[in-house]
Amino acid sequence: MNPVSCDTAMSGLEIVKEIVDSEKEAGNLLVQAEAKALEIRKQVDDIILIEHEEKVSAAKKEAASTLQMAETRGKSEALQYEKESEVRIKELIQNASAKKNSAVKALYDIILR
Amino acid sequence: MSQMSETSRFTDHILATARGKSQAIIAKAEDERQRLLEEARRNIDREAAEITRNAEADAEGVKRREISEVRHRVKLREEMEKDKVLTDVLDETKKKVHEIVNDKNRYSSYLLRLVLDSIRQLGMQSVRVHLNAEDLKNIDTTALVREVTNTVKTPIKVEVAKNPLATSGGVVVSSSDDKIRIVNTFEQRFEALEPKLLIEAGRLLFGDHT
Numbered sequence: 001m002n003p004v005s006c007d008t009a010m011s012g013l014e015i016v017k018e019i020v021d022s023e024k025e026a027g028n029l030l031v032q033a034e035a036k037a038l039e040i041r042k043q044v045d046d047i048i049l050i051e052h053e054e055k056v057s058a059a060k061k062e063a064a065s066t067l068q069m070a071e072t073r074g075k076s077e078a079l080q081y082e083k084e085s086e087v088r089i090k091e092l093i094q095n096a097s098a099k100k101n102s103a104v105k106a107l108y109d110i111i112l113r
Numbered sequence: 114m115s116q117m118s119e120t121s122r123f124t125d126h127i128l129a130t131a132r133g134k135s136q137a138i139i140a141k142a143e144d145e146r147q148r149l150l151e152e153a154r155r156n157i158d159r160e161a162a163e164i165t166r167n168a169e170a171d172a173e174g175v176k177r178r179e180i181s182e183v184r185h186r187v188k189l190r191e192e193m194e195k196d197k198v199l200t201d202v203l204d205e206t207k208k209k210v211h212e213i214v215n216d217k218n219r220y221s222s223y224l225l226r227l228v229l230d231s232i233r234q235l236g237m238q239s240v241r242v243h244l245n246a247e248d249l250k251n252i253d254t255t256a257l258v259r260e261v262t263n264t265v266k267t268p269i270k271v272e273v274a275k276n277p278l279a280t281s282g283g284v285v286v287s288s289s290d291d292k293i294r295i296v297n298t299f300e301q302r303f304e305a306l307e308p309k310l311l312i313e314a315g316r317l318l319f320g321d322h323t
Contacts, residue, residue: 015120025317033135044146048153052160059161060145063168068223070170070172073162074179081180089168089194092265096198096318100205103317107310110214 123169179250195319202314207303214247214282221252228261232269232294239270243285246277 152208214220228242244252254273261271270289278285283298303310 018120019122019127024129026127029128029131029135030138033138037138040139040142040146044149044153047150048157051154052157055157055161056164059164063164066165066168066172067175070176071179074176077176078179078183082183082187085191087185089191089257092191092319093194093198096195098200099318100198103314104203104205104209106317107202107314108209109208110310110313111210111306 119306129317135170195315198318199311199314201316203307203310204254206310209224210299210303211281214216217251220282221257224252225250225257225260225264227284227297228271228286231262231284232261232265232271233295234295235288235293237288237293238268239289241272241274241291243276243278243287247279248282249273249275249277278316 213223224244232240242254242257244254258271258273262269272289274287278298280298280300281304283300285294285296285298287294
């Protein structure tokens with residue numbers, strides 16, 4: 001046997017082993033990368049869910065408060081309007097009552113005309 | 114030595130390629146995550162903005178409803194109060210008109226006017242005058258007929274019906290066969306004139322407010 005070719009054969013086995021190992025490591029790296037990518041994609045759904053919940057519930061809370069405020073403001077404006085109207089109606093009726101006698105006379109004249 | 118380094122270069126290349134692919138896979142996932150997040154955030158913002166917009170529209174509606182309800186209530190109240198005054202004035206007027214029967218001279222001339230108006234409307238040469246029991250008793254019907262025939266220019270036959278009318282005052286003038294009647298009783302005049310009286314009373318009492 002040629003010692004040189006034996007050495008060469010041994011080196012060849014080592015070389016193949018080294019290549020196979022590095023291929024395995026490369027495969028592992030890819031598998032890990034795929035797993036991380038999957039994890040990243042899964043995180044997106046969770047983040048979206050959380051942000052959706054936060055923003056939508058904040059908007060709903062604000063909406064409820066807007067409605068409540070509008071109702072309060074509406075009631076207050078309505079009350080103010082009612083008070084002013086009371087005064088106006090009272091004056092209107094007082095003025096009308098003062099003219100009752102002359103109105104009766106005018107209607108009487110129309111009937112007997 | 115040279116063979117070893119060549120093998121090392123080869124395996125390094127394999128690993129470097131794998132690392133590069135790994136980084137690319139992760140970078141792609143991160144890019145995709147960023148894109149999905151941005152898109153989702155835009156949708157979430159739109160959804161939140163729509164909730165806010167709807168709430169603002171609802172709030173405007175709620176406020177408008179509160180004010181509209183009270184306006185309606187106030188309007189009803191005002192109409193009711195005005196109606197009370199108008200009814201009062203109408204009742205007072207009716208009472209005053211009924212009192213005319215106590216003033217014999219005034220009532221007689223009023224009846225004469227009513228009879229003449231009715232005859233003009235009938236346009237007939239022979240008429241019958243109907244009065245209530247009180248007037249049949251208190252009014253000088255002969256004088257009434259005489260005044261009517263004297264006032265009317267054309268020859269006319271006027272008779273007074275014996276059966277009393279069920280009315281508080283005024284007259285009914287009919288053709289001699291009673292088929293055509295002109296009703297000028299107080300009740301009929303009130304009924305016929307009521308819309309006009311209400312408008313006039315509204316104008317006098319409430320001016321522009323009615």
